[in-house]
Amino acid sequence: MSENQLAKLREQVDQINLQILELLNERGKIVQAIGEEKKKHGTNRFDPVRERESLDLLLKNYDGPYTEATIKHLFKQIFKASLELQEIDYERTLLV
């Protein structure tokens, strides 16, 4: 039974991975839209205040089992990837 148990748990992890992926994709598209809005107004894409506020919201709602440091690290990676996404878009428009 325990091998079945392990397989079931892994199946659950796979499903969660796919849900996280879907949310990341959705988030990426919104971030691109935000980048467009900022570009229209000559606003800097990197906004440390906004990133701080975003992290604060997450840590306020965070509830283990990962440590706060881990959650902060993972989301900083997501924020960094999003900023890179906006920069890629920006560079593309420069080439047009």
Place this chain on the structure above:
Amino acid sequence: MSENQLAKLREQVDQINLQILELLNERGKIVQAIGEEKKKHGTNRFDPVRERESLDLLLKNYDGPYTEATIKHLFKQIFKASLELQEIDYERTLLV
């Protein structure tokens, strides 16, 4: 209107961040349960084959706007955090 537009987009990002956080929390708990199952059977917690399969599933279902390299990087960070979670649990049992 565009300032409202930016605020709306950011609100959407905040909601997605919280959903991702919730999924990470849920995932962390399942990963701890998997760690327990593996410990009962003296199985290594780190399983490179399993990680490879997990990444393959994600890249098969991946659909931009992030690059494949970015998705791979983000999930490797999540996998690493999960392994650390299991190691923390393991070390705790050694102290009991």
